[in-house]
Amino acid sequence: MGRSLNLLVTLDSNYLKPLRVMLFSLFFNNPNERFDIYLMHSRIKPDELSDLEQFISQQGHRLIVIKVGEADFQAAPVVKHYTKEMYYRLLAFKYLPATLERILYLDPDILVINSVKGLYDLDLSEWMFAAAYHDRLMVKELNKVRFLEYELEEYYNSGVLLMNLNRQRSLIDEQEIYNFVEKNKSRLILPDQDILNSLYAKEIRKLDEIEFNYDTRFYKYFRFLSKGKINMDYVMRHTVILHFCGKKKPWHKNYSGEFHGLYKHYEKLAFEDSVPVNVLE
């Protein structure tokens, strides 16, 4: 048995169900990989964790739980309704084993529908992160207005983040993050994403969003802009990560969208007593 791929997730109990769907899709479409899933959390209950552990190990993978305690993130300022969990993905390097060199962070509102190997193995020697730049003009303009004092050339989505942990260990200054948040409190909309873009934009290797962070709200927009090339066939063959961005989620009752059926089918598969995907060895 060869290497394991490291995956980072940070969430609370509300996202455990989508997390399982995301993980199932990841395992199913990467049948020859073994994953070590690092879960950073502060208030998921023991029985919920043991359910998750059982699911992950049944599928042939490993769960490593990192419980964040009261003493952690004491100096971190809190913004609006966001909790301190917003810092987890950016400061995870402090809590992960020192031997880890890279890890892939994924939001739970994701389906992984093809192999993540190409993404995981990207050269990051000169970057702390790899992330996808969401290229909607509107978003771009909006953010330019919001951060006048920062020169934002691009706006990266923080839902898919490949991390160079060694480089983070030597370059990320926790206090700098807190100072930035303190200073911009009133303007932060998506705090972790705003931090990433404001402080580390030059440390981000750009990912193709169609391949690695496909915003499911924009199916028709992508297809139109590409003159029909990026149609459903293309997406199913080339897109690795479908990201259900925005407030409407595919597990909500009145959701609708091109990927609704696919999501709910994976949800069903993830929660039935199914044959584990990894059966070769």
Place this chain on the structure above:
Amino acid sequence: MGRSLNLLVTLDSNYLKPLRVMLFSLFFNNPNERFDIYLMHSRIKPDELSDLEQFISQQGHRLIVIKVGEADFQAAPVVKHYTKEMYYRLLAFKYLPATLERILYLDPDILVINSVKGLYDLDLSEWMFAAAYHDRLMVKELNKVRFLEYELEEYYNSGVLLMNLNRQRSLIDEQEIYNFVEKNKSRLILPDQDILNSLYAKEIRKLDEIEFNYDTRFYKYFRFLSKGKINMDYVMRHTVILHFCGKKKPWHKNYSGEFHGLYKHYEKLAFEDSVPVNVLE
């Protein structure tokens, strides 16, 4: 190893690709079943057949090819642009092994997304067929107008047909079918379906269309009529057979619909060199 389930398909080369997608979805969502796939055809090429055979046997199932020759169906009248293949599913009992007692016919424009066991094992002792009655008022009225001389109480879709072969052997009269077609030539729209409904309506056990022959064009209609109960979650958990009825097919370029992503994902899985689904024994 226990019994095999018998499946009947009748098609030409144009439908080989959708057939493989349909079969993959069937195998994938019925991992504990073995299938004997009876393919009745007249002009599929040997290399196409051997591709299909390889796919099916790789997945742990069996293909039995029934080649229809020049001498067969000589007495059968031809209608409009329809070929004699329109008779295959109704007269398959003549060509299938005499030992077979039941078989499930499926159109190739189908995804099977849950277990077919419940359907396959339905009691058919007093019926020749089980089929779903498509309950759209419009269709009903249309057909009433078309067949004034026949009393059609219901209109069954012939795309999913469970067959009691013994009862067919004793009750179906080939010549009666040909006479009916000859007499109604000008009025037949979907010939095999019209025959089924006109000659054998009383021999059909009614299937729930939501469960066993879900017309994907009517997602919003079904959801509305059921006051939201038959939503995407319900469909993914309860529907066994998604039927992509109508002229627009999910493998066409400009198709759109709620199940497009799901279909194209299965299509990709069916054509990649994937791990066979059936790995338990």
